[in-house]
Amino acid sequence: MTVNRRDFIRKSAALSGAGLFSTLSPTLRAQSDSTTTAQSAATxxxxxxxxxxxKAVPSKLGLDSRIWTWHRDATTNDSMPANYYEATLPAWDSFPALQGDQVCDVVVIGGGLLGASTALHLSQAGLDVVLLEKHNVGSGASGRNGGQLTPGLARWEAETMMENLPPDEAQRLWRFASIEAMNLIDELSDRYGFNCDRKREHLTAAVHPGHMGALVSSADARRGLGDRAVKIMGPQELKEYVQSDIYHGAALDTIGGQVQPLALLRGMVYGLVQNGGKIHENSAVTEIIEEADGTRVVTEQGVVKARKAVVLGVHYAAPQFLEKGGTTIPFYTYVAVTPSLPMDISQLLPGDLPVYDTQLQIDYYRAVRNNRLLFGGQGTGNSWSPRDVNNYLLERIQTVFPQWEKPELEYSWGGISDITLNGAVDSRKSDAKAPVYAVHGWSGHGVAQTVRIGKSISDDITGRNDDFVMLTRIPHDEIPFNDYIGPVAIPLVKGALTVQSLINPAEMVSF
Incomplete structure (x- = not known):
């Protein structure tokens, strides 16, 4: 079922009163057609x-001060360690900060999956693109998420689309956010020849027998939209995939899968550079100014003027640049990776498929390279400490796999996601000559969809189709003081949903 978080969050927000938005004064800068020093990274x-x-190495990615990475061998005097994804990739070239003023067709703000996909597809269409990143490519959620590929538009799954849209539009949106999104990742990896550990299929495992009815309903809704990719299985068949006694059956999804997200991101950036796109790291944007002949993007070191469009791919930070921001609440998520297991991981996951479960605060896990287990879960309003996260995830691993007597963790890290009231991503386009595009509110479900929506933004700018317009039609409510109520609203929502699940454990709810 679709969880209605709207009333809980709105009531919490009402305690704080109406939101306030600061007005930024336009910063006048002299225009210049000169370009920055040629980037050696381009060749x-x-x-x-x-x-x-x-390999246990220090991180070379600048991070938001609210998030962290832990490694079991690191000391308090060491630099921030690389998370598991960064540690499985060779050293990566840095890109120079923006210096001076430039003019281009499109400015993309944010070096994550959305920004990289948009910039890559624009470069493929022959447009002159400049990508600006506040820290480093992959510093944010795109290089820190669980890597699970699931169909749907954030928390909007097939049933929700059928409830909110006419049948033909629901079918179109579902295909966009499922098979098209997954296929695009394959197309890009084939075109640019990069490996991102792409695997197909995943399981959603029921932690209560009553949840099987919800899995059947979801599969039936997908069938109604022309999608026959889900198979329902009972507990005995599930044992062929997951050696755990806590589940009562599962849904096997052949569209979904898994990916190494930072490798996917770097693969797209590699393609962008091959196509002549420019990238500037450590170039935080301070202001976006829409003008009669284009839109200026201002950083402390320089200005880039966009002739055709500006794209905001900055996730939870997008509202600070939007006139009507505040439709999302940021929250924190956590992932860990074990050392190489003392037994073959096929003894735990004989089917080698990624797994979600159906509890309120879901577990998700999958096998990764060198006989390791990646395990993630939990969503909090405040950032938990590494000790609290590790204790929580170790307890969950022991619950799922009690036969593994003493599980250990080698890596763990936190990240920031954001959630909307209705569960769908918030997609926008301004009315300026060089319009500002923005997409945020992924709710922790958007690895494949960010890549597909990046292509839709490119297609909208080049006039190829109206896929992005379809996304902008989904309405969203503003949340007063959205950046500040998470520590109050999220525990309130989770507490209420916990009570609901205790009263009726057969009803499947998730946060």
Missing amino acids: TLPKPVLLPDA
Whole structure:
């Protein structure tokens, strides 16, 4: 079922009153057609190649001060360690900060999956693109998520689309956010020849027998939209895939899968550079100014003027640049990776498929390179400490796999996602000559969809189709003081949903 978080969050927000938005004064800068110093990365950037196993190294990615990475061998005097994804990739070239002023067709703000996909597809269409990243490519959620590929538009799954859209539009949106999104990842990896550990299929495992009815309903809704990719299985058949006694059956989804997200991101950046796109790291945007002849993007070191469009791919930070921001609440998520297991991982996951479960605060896990287990879960309003996260995830691993007596973790890390009231991503386009595009509110479900929506933004700018317009039709409510109520609203929502699940454990709800 679709969880209605709207009332809980709105009531919490009402305690704080109406939101306030600061007005930024336009910053006048002299226009210049001069370009920055040529980027050596344009000719030397290597194609990303996955290492056989992770190497414990310091991170070279600048991080938001609210998130962290932990490694079991690191000390308090060490630099921030690389997370597992960064540690499985060779050293990556940095890109120079923006210096001076430039003019281009499109400015993309944010070096994550959405920004990289948009810029890559624009470069394929022959447009002059400049990508600006506040820290480093992959520093944010795109290089820190669980890597699960699931169909749907954030929390909008097939049933929700059927409830909110006419049948033909629901079918179109479902295909866009499922098979088209997954196929696009394959097309890009084939075109640019990079490996991102792409695997197909995943399981959603029921932690209560009553949840099987919800899995059947979801599969039936997908069938109603022309999707026959889901198979329902009972507990005995599930044992062929997951050696755990806590589940009562599952849905096997042949559209979904898994990916190494930072490798996917770097693969797209590699393609962008091959196509002549420019990238500037450590170039935080301070202001976006829409003018009669284009839109200016201002950083502390320079200005880039866009003739055709500006694209905001900055996830939870997007509202600060939007006139009507505040439709999302940021929250924190956590992932860990074990050392190489003392037994063959096929003894736990004989089917080698990624798994979700159906509890309120879901577990998700999958096998990764060198006989390791990646395990993630939990969503919090405040950032938990590494100790609290590790204790929580170790307890969950022991619950799922009690036969593994003493599980350990080698890596763990936190990240920031954002959630909308209705569960769908918030997609926008301004009315300026060089319009500002923005997409945010992924709710922790959007690895494949960010790549597909990046292509839809490119297609809208080049006039190829109206896929992006379809996304902008989904309405969203504003949330007063959205950046600040998460520590109150998220525990409130989770607490209420926990009570609901205790009263009726057969009803499947998730946060």
